[in-house]
Amino acid sequence: MTDRAHGRNTVDNREARCADEEALARALLARAPGAATEAWETYSPLVNGYFRRFLGLGQQRQDLCQEVFLRLFRRIGELREPAALRGFVVSICLGVARNEHRRQRVRRWMRLTASGDLPDIPGAQLDPEAREATSRLYAVLSKVSAKDRSLFITRYVEEMEIADIAVVHGLSFGTAKRRLARATQRIGARLEREPALSVYLGRLGRQGR
Amino acid sequence: MTSRSKDREIETTETLCRSAGSLIQRLPSQTEVPGELPDHLARAQSNRRLARRLRPRLLVVVLGCAALLVAWIALLRDRALRYQVAGVTATRGGRVQTSAGQIARLRFTDGSAIDLLEESSGAVVERTPDGATFALERGRATLDVVHRARARWRVIAGPFDILVTGTGFDLTWIGPTLNLNLRAGSVTIRGGVAKNGISVRAGERIVLRSDLAARTTDPDQDSTPPHPAAPRAEAEAPAPNRPRSHRPQAEVPPAREPAPQPAISAAVATEQPDLAAGGIACATDSPQFRFDQSTEGAHASTMSVLALSNATVARGRSWCGDGALSLDANFDLSGPVNRLHRRPHETGGVWLNLGRAVDFTGQTLTAHVYVEAPADVHFGAELYVVDGTDLGGKWAGGGKISNLSPGHWITLTHTFAKQTPLWDGSPTDVTNVRFVAVDIFSEGAVQVWRGRVLIDDIGWR
Numbered sequence: 001m002t003d004r005a006h007g008r009n010t011v012d013n014r015e016a017r018c019a020d021e022e023a024l025a026r027a028l029l030a031r032a033p034g035a036a037t038e039a040w041e042t043y044s045p046l047v048n049g050y051f052r053r054f055l056g057l058g059q060q061r062q063d064l065c066q067e068v069f070l071r072l073f074r075r076i077g078e079l080r081e082p083a084a085l086r087g088f089v090v091s092i093c094l095g096v097a098r099n100e101h102r103r104q105r106v107r108r109w110m111r112l113t114a115s116g117d118l119p120d121i122p123g124a125q126l127d128p129e130a131r132e133a134t135s136r137l138y139a140v141l142s143k144v145s146a147k148d149r150s151l152f153i154t155r156y157v158e159e160m161e162i163a164d165i166a167v168v169h170g171l172s173f174g175t176a177k178r179r180l181a182r183a184t185q186r187i188g189a190r191l192e193r194e195p196a197l198s199v200y201l202g203r204l205g206r207q208g209r
Numbered sequence: 210m211t212s213r214s215k216d217r218e219i220e221t222t223e224t225l226c227r228s229a230g231s232l233i234q235r236l237p238s239q240t241e242v243p244g245e246l247p248d249h250l251a252r253a254q255s256n257r258r259l260a261r262r263l264r265p266r267l268l269v270v271v272l273g274c275a276a277l278l279v280a281w282i283a284l285l286r287d288r289a290l291r292y293q294v295a296g297v298t299a300t301r302g303g304r305v306q307t308s309a310g311q312i313a314r315l316r317f318t319d320g321s322a323i324d325l326l327e328e329s330s331g332a333v334v335e336r337t338p339d340g341a342t343f344a345l346e347r348g349r350a351t352l353d354v355v356h357r358a359r360a361r362w363r364v365i366a367g368p369f370d371i372l373v374t375g376t377g378f379d380l381t382w383i384g385p386t387l388n389l390n391l392r393a394g395s396v397t398i399r400g401g402v403a404k405n406g407i408s409v410r411a412g413e414r415i416v417l418r419s420d421l422a423a424r425t426t427d428p429d430q431d432s433t434p435p436h437p438a439a440p441r442a443e444a445e446a447p448a449p450n451r452p453r454s455h456r457p458q459a460e461v462p463p464a465r466e467p468a469p470q471p472a473i474s475a476a477v478a479t480e481q482p483d484l485a486a487g488g489i490a491c492a493t494d495s496p497q498f499r500f501d502q503s504t505e506g507a508h509a510s511t512m513s514v515l516a517l518s519n520a521t522v523a524r525g526r527s528w529c530g531d532g533a534l535s536l537d538a539n540f541d542l543s544g545p546v547n548r549l550h551r552r553p554h555e556t557g558g559v560w561l562n563l564g565r566a567v568d569f570t571g572q573t574l575t576a577h578v579y580v581e582a583p584a585d586v587h588f589g590a591e592l593y594v595v596d597g598t599d600l601g602g603k604w605a606g607g608g609k610i611s612n613l614s615p616g617h618w619i620t621l622t623h624t625f626a627k628q629t630p631l632w633d634g635s636p637t638d639v640t641n642v643r644f645v646a647v648d649i650f651s652e653g654a655v656q657v658w659r660g661r662v663l664i665d666d667i668g669w670r
Contacts (some may be wrong), residue, residue: 053233069250124513134236137229156230188222191229201228 007078008144018083025082028073037175040069043089050090054097054153056138068093084167091168096155098146105142133200140190149184155180242398291334292317306330307348317341317565321362337361340373349381356394366444368419370402376411385419410590467652486618487528487666494529496575496668498561501530507664509536510558510646513547515529516540517649517662518556527576528665529617534559537658541649557666560593560600560646569639569669570592573624574607576647576667580615582660587653595644596637603637604646605629611652615660621647645669 024042027035047068051061071092079088141149147169154160154168166176192198296313299305305313305325313325315333319340325331330349333341342364343350354362354373362373366382376394381387389398391409401419409415411629487494498505500522509517516539523535539552574592582588592607607623630638649662 036250039248040250044244052236055235056233066247066250073250126615130232134232137232152226152230153233157227157233159230182224184222185231187217188225192222192227198225201225201232204232205224205228 010192013079021080023083025076025079025085028076028085029079029082036069036073039072041043043072043086044069046086047089047093050093050153050158051097051100053157054094054149055100064096067096067153071096083154087167091170094150094168097153098150101142101146101149108142129200133197136194137191138198140187142193144183144187147179148186151176151180151183152187216647229314246399246460249502259433274530282659288338290317290319290321290338291336292333292341292343303334304330304332315343321354321355325351329637334365335363345380345382347383349379351377351379353377354394369417370399370649372397372399387417387419388414392412403528412624414622414624430660453507457631464499483526484531485527485529486579494575494666496666497563498534498667499530499532500534501532504534505561506560506564507534507561510560510648513551513553513557514558514648516554516651517559520559523663525663526663528576528579530665531665533579533665536662536664538649538658538662540578540588540658542651554651555647556650557662558646558648559662560595560644561667563643566641566643567669569605569625569642570627571624572639572669573622574645574667574669575620575622576645577665578619578621578647578649579617579663580619580649580660581663582614582615582658583655584614584616585653586615586651586655586658586660588615589652590619590621591648591650592623593644593646593648594625595641595646596642598641598643600644602641602643603631605631605637605639609650611650618665 005055007159009032021042024035024038028039044065047065048061051064055061056066073091075092079085089125141152144152150169151165154165155162160168162177162180163173166173169176171179214409216375225536258273280409292315294305294313294315297305297307297311305315307313307325307327307329309327311327315323315325317323321341323331323343326349330348331348331350332346334344335342339357339359340354342358342365343352345364345366350364352362352364352373354360354376356376360373364371364373364380366380369382369383369387371380371389373394375418376396377392378391378394378396379392381389387398387401387408389396391411391413393411395408395410398409398415399405400419401417405416407415420517498507500507503523504520504522507520509520511518516588517536518539519537521535522532524532527533530650536559537559538552538557544550544554546552578590580586580588587611589611590613591609593604596603596605605625606629607621607625610619610621613619625639627638629639647664647665647667651658
């Protein structure tokens with residue numbers, strides 16, 4: 001397949017997906033039978049993936065995922081543009097993830113976990129050094145604010161454009177850009193204070209190049 | 210830190226964050242196989258369906274409320290005043306027009322009535338439970354509005370909007386001139402030169418022109434409510450019972466109390482000749498003092514009220530005839546106040562001895578004033594009659610007209626009732642008047658100014 005053909009297929013796929021999402025959104029808005037099931041089947045992998053990358057957790061993702069869909073069904077009337085259903089789901093997902101982050105911080109502060117530390121990061125397929133680095137990274141992320149973490153995840157993990165970040169966070173473009181810069185600065189400073197982690201990340205960055 | 214090193218630091222931080230992001234991206238992705246839609250989510254959907262089933266009932270309730278609201282509004286509308294037209298037939302849309310010899314009477318359900326006199330037209334443009342709005346297109350109308358607690362009537366004539374609360378008045382609107390003669394009650398006129406509103410009280414007549422604004426330096430000239438004349442103390446002849454000259458300072462009246470009936474200045478034509486500016490009025494008016502040949506015994510006040518002096522006859526400018534009484538004006542609002550709380554050159558006055566006793570009851574006194582002064586000067590004016598054998602008698606004022614501007618003739622007129630309030634609110638009759646007087650007050654931002662005041666054709670009838 002040539003690049004051009006591949007590109008056209010990608011565009012076609014995206015357009016088809018948008019059309020599907022719009023139809024699904026209209027079905028949800030119309031409370032059509034089966035629309036909820038279809039939404040669940042379409043978006044639960046996406047939602048679970050967000051939670052996995054945002055929180056790094058394993059066992060609680062199903063509860064959070066259901067929370068997302070409960071909110072989606074309740075708030076579907078707020079969706080003004082049916083084609084923006086995916087973004088709407090992501091914004092709900094980020095809201096739930098931020099709440100979970102805050103809950104975790106309170107639990108940690110209240111020492112509700114056995115050791116007072118965060119649960120282990122599931123990453124059996126990672127080498128020991130990467131697992132250690134990932135664990136430290138989530139430890140760093142657990143100490144920043146929910147908003148900073150949300151901005152960090154959407155920008156550097158989900159690799160969203162600033163315009164999309166603004167939409168899913170309900171911010172203006174300028175505000176999103178400004179807050180993202182501040183979040184990057186704060187999280188970067190925390191990462192630099194972890195020598196082993198910053199060395200590992202530096203090496204990872206050079207490999208990536 | 211230089212901007213370059215700062216940029217480098219930002220870049221380093223971003224690189225670190227990107228690496229952190231890529232580390233998270235390397236987390237093993239688990240194939241997410243969605244399970245069945247959980248029951249409670251399905252129930253959430255079914256609850257919505259219940260809401261949908263309830264929606265028609267909700268719709269019925271909303272429609273019922275809307276119907277009640279419409280009925281209530283209809284009931285309110287039905288309570289709006291109704292009226293009947295007698296004398297002529299109203300056209301569709303409520304327009305009433307009279308021709309020569311015809312009078313149309315509009316009778317309203319609250320007892321109010323509007324008589325539309327001959328060769329006039331108008332329409333009731335709005336009705337409410339509290340009143341109505343009548344638009345006088347042209348001609349003359351007589352209104353008798355019954356006073357009620359919440360009465361709210363309006364009359365629109367050209368650019369003028371007359372707010373009525375219960376009153377009787379005669380109104381003429383032949384564009385651009387509005388003539389209102391208030392028999393009872395009070396009204397407020399807005400629009401045209403009276404942007405901030407002019408209050409008119411019983412016994413007063415007001416003439417306004419809608420095209421005056423082009424020549425008026427401050428079109429809100431009549432917005433200041435009339436306030437009493439300041440106490441006079443310039444009596445040229447001593448009098449044993451002159452109330453003002455023996456008044457202690459504490460008795461100086463407050464700014465708004467009492468309110469004597471103001472005479473209202475008539476608007477002037479936009480273009481006035483130097484001589485006989487009164488035009489056609491000169492052919493019909495027959496004033497007692499014309500000032501064509503002499504000052505006719507006019508004197509400038511010389512005690513306490515000193516801003517006018519040197520009464521002579523001026524030949525170059527007149528309201529009618531070929532002369533007018535001229536007085537040098539020297540106004541100064543600075544300096545200490547006298548015992549009557551006034552500055553000596555704040556006010557100027559001129560008085561005339563009538564030579565006999567005149568009963569001014571029901572008489573309308575008219576005088577014409579022209580002030581030659583810088584354009585930014587503002588002044589007030591007031592007519593007086595003095596009831597008594599000398600200038601120490603009772604000075605009955607016609608009400609001060611404020612915020613007048615120089616450069617054109619201003620007609621002062623006032624009809625004296627049987628009882629006219631003095632400066633302190635006490636009433637006096639005007640059956641033994643031997644003097645008439647005109648006072649000019651300096652007002653506004655220009656504190657010191659010199660010029661000339663011309664007074665012409667003082668008369669009563």
